Amino acid sequence: xxxxxxxxxxxxxxxxxxxxxxxxxxxxxxxxxxxxxxxxxxxxxxxxxxxxxxxxxxxxxxxxxxxxxxxxxxxxxxxxxxxxxxxxxxxxxxxxxxxxxxxxxxxxxxxxxxxxxxxxxxxxxxxxxxxxxxxxxxxxxxxxxxxxxxxxxxxxxxxxxxxxxxxxxxxxxxxxxxxxxxxxxxxxxxxxxxxxxxxxxxxxxxxxxxxxxxxxxxxxxxxxxxxxxxxxxxxxxxxxxxxxxxxxxxxxxxxxxxxxxxxxxxxxxxxx
Amino acid sequence: xxxxxxxxxxxxxxxxxxxxxxxxxxxxxxxxxxxxxxxxxxxxxxxxxxxxxxxxxxxxxxxxxxxxxxxxxxxxxxxxxxxxxxxxxxxxxxxxxxxxxxxxxxxxxxxxxxxxxxxxxxxxxxxxxxxxxxxxxxxxxxxxxxxxxxxxxxxxxxxxxxxxxxxxxxxxxxxxxxxxxxxxxxxxxxxxxxxxxxxxxxxxxxxxxxxxxxx
Numbered sequence: 001x002x003x004x005x006x007x008x009x010x011x012x013x014x015x016x017x018x019x020x021x022x023x024x025x026x027x028x029x030x031x032x033x034x035x036x037x038x039x040x041x042x043x044x045x046x047x048x049x050x051x052x053x054x055x056x057x058x059x060x061x062x063x064x065x066x067x068x069x070x071x072x073x074x075x076x077x078x079x080x081x082x083x084x085x086x087x088x089x090x091x092x093x094x095x096x097x098x099x100x101x102x103x104x105x106x107x108x109x110x111x112x113x114x115x116x117x118x119x120x121x122x123x124x125x126x127x128x129x130x131x132x133x134x135x136x137x138x139x140x141x142x143x144x145x146x147x148x149x150x151x152x153x154x155x156x157x158x159x160x161x162x163x164x165x166x167x168x169x170x171x172x173x174x175x176x177x178x179x180x181x182x183x184x185x186x187x188x189x190x191x192x193x194x195x196x197x198x199x200x201x202x203x204x205x206x207x208x209x210x211x212x213x214x215x216x217x218x219x220x221x222x223x224x225x226x227x228x229x230x231x232x233x234x235x236x237x238x239x240x241x242x243x244x245x246x247x248x249x250x251x252x253x254x255x256x257x258x259x260x261x262x263x264x265x266x267x268x269x270x271x272x
Numbered sequence: 273x274x275x276x277x278x279x280x281x282x283x284x285x286x287x288x289x290x291x292x293x294x295x296x297x298x299x300x301x302x303x304x305x306x307x308x309x310x311x312x313x314x315x316x317x318x319x320x321x322x323x324x325x326x327x328x329x330x331x332x333x334x335x336x337x338x339x340x341x342x343x344x345x346x347x348x349x350x351x352x353x354x355x356x357x358x359x360x361x362x363x364x365x366x367x368x369x370x371x372x373x374x375x376x377x378x379x380x381x382x383x384x385x386x387x388x389x390x391x392x393x394x395x396x397x398x399x400x401x402x403x404x405x406x407x408x409x410x411x412x413x414x415x416x417x418x419x420x421x422x423x424x425x426x427x428x429x430x431x432x433x434x435x436x437x438x439x440x441x442x443x444x445x446x447x448x449x450x451x452x453x454x455x456x457x458x459x460x461x462x463x464x465x466x467x468x469x470x471x472x473x474x475x476x477x478x479x480x481x482x483x484x485x486x487x
Contacts, residue, residue, distance in 0.1 A: 020472045024444045027425050033337040037351050042329055049325045049362045
C-alpha cells in the first residue's frame with residue numbers, strides 16, 4: 001500500500017454505511033440483461049470468436065487499437081525499408097553525374113544495364129543511343145577536367161556503346177536517323193575535334209576512337225520515330241521535296257567535319 | 273397472437289437456464305477465487321478454446337451489463353454497448369496477455385471506454401425505464417414499491433460527482449474490488465476507496481434529507 005493510499009483511504013478498509021450499501025446491492029442485483037438478449041449475444045460472441053479464430057472474418061478493431069497493430073519490430077522493418085529505398089534512390093540519382101574513376105560510376109553502369117534488360121525491345125535502341133551519348137559526354141567531361149589518364153577507358157566504353165547500338169539497330173539504322181540525332185552527334189564530333197587539338201599526345205588515340213564512335217552512322221540520341229521524316233535516301237527520281245538540302249546534310253554525315261561550327265539550329269544537348 | 277405463449281415459454285426456459293448457469297458461475301463467494309478463475313478462463317480462451325470463451329461470457333455479461341446500464345440509463349443503449357464491449361473483447365482476446373493485471377480490469381476498461389465514447393456522442397439521456405431495473409421474477413405489486421425506491425436512489429446517485437458514480441458502478445454494479453476498480457479507472461486503490469466512501473456518505477445525507485432512508 002502506497003503512502004498516497006494510506007492518506008486517501010486512512011487504512012485498507014473504510015467503514016461503509018451498511019444500510020446504503022445494502023440498498024445499493026439490492027438495486028444493482030435487479031439490473032439484469034434480458035434473457036433473450038443475453039442468449040442471442042452469447043451466440044453472436046461465440047460465432048464471432050470462432051470466425052475470427054478460423055480467419056473467416058477480419059478482426060475489426062477500434063481505430064486506436066488499429067494504430068497499435070504494428071509492433072516495434074514491424075515498425076522497424078518498415079522504417080528500414082523506407083530508408084533503404086530512399087538511400088538506393090538517392091545513390092542512383094547521385095550516380096547519374098558520376099564519371100569513370102568515381103565511386104558511383106559502377107552503380108551508374110549497372111542501372112543502365114538493368115534499364116536495358118527490363119525495357120521493351122522497341123525501346124532498347126533508344127536506350128543504346130542514350131548510352132552512347134552518355135559515354136561521349138563522359139569523354140568530354142574528363143577531357144575538360146584534365147583527367148587524361150581516364151580518357152582512354154572512357155573512349156573504350158564509348159566504342160563499346162557504339163558497337164552495342166550498331167548491333168541493336170542493324171540494317172534499320174538508316175531509317176532511325178533524325179535531325180535531332182544528327183545535331184547531337186554533330187555537337188559531340190565538334191567538341192571532340194576541338195579537344196583533340198589541345199589534348200596531350202598520349203590521349204589523342206583514345207580521343208580519336210571516341211570521335212569515331214561519335215561519327216558513326218547511328219544516331220546517338222533519342223527521337224520519336226513517328227514524327228521522323230523519311231531518312232536520307234539517294235535522290236534517284238528527284239521528286240523528294242527539299243532533296244537538295246538533305247543531300248547536303250548527308251554529305252556532311254559521310255565524313256568527319258573538319259572545321260564546321262557547332263550546330264546553331266539545335267543547341268540543346270541530347271537527353272540522357 | 274399465437275406466438276406470445278411460445279415466446280413466454282421460451283423466455284421462461286431461458287431464464288431458468290441462465291439462472292442455473294449464473295449460480296454455477298458466481299457460486300464461489302471469495303472474490304479472489306472468482307478472479308483467478310476468470311483469469312485462467314481468459315488464458316485458455318486466448319489460446320483458442322471456444323468453451324472457455326462461453327464461460328467467460330457467462331461470468332462477465334451480467335456485471336458488464338449492470339455497469340453499462342448504470343452509466344447510460346437506457347435499456348437499448350445498455351444492450352448495444354454491452355454487445356460492443358464483447359465484440360471488442362473477442363477481437364482483442366487473441367492478443368490478451370495477463371501481465372499481472374486481472375482480466376476483469378482489462379474487460380471493464382474496454383467497457384469504460386465504450387461508455388465514455390457513448391456519453392460523448394449522446395449526452396441526452398432519458399430516464400431509466402422502470403422495467404429496466406425490475407427483476408424478472410417480481411410481482412407487479414413489488415415492482416411498484418421497488419420502482420419508487422429505485423427512482424429515489426437513482427436521483428440521489430445522479431447528484432454525485434462523475435468519479436463517485438464511476439466508483440460506485442465499478443464496486444457495486446460490476447462487483448470489482450477497490451484494486452480492480454482502480455486499475456480500470458487508472459487511479460490508486462485508496463482513491464477509489466475514498467470516492468466510494470464519500471459517495472455513500474453523500475447518498476445517506478440526501479436520502480435522510482428526503483426522509484427516504486427508513487424504507
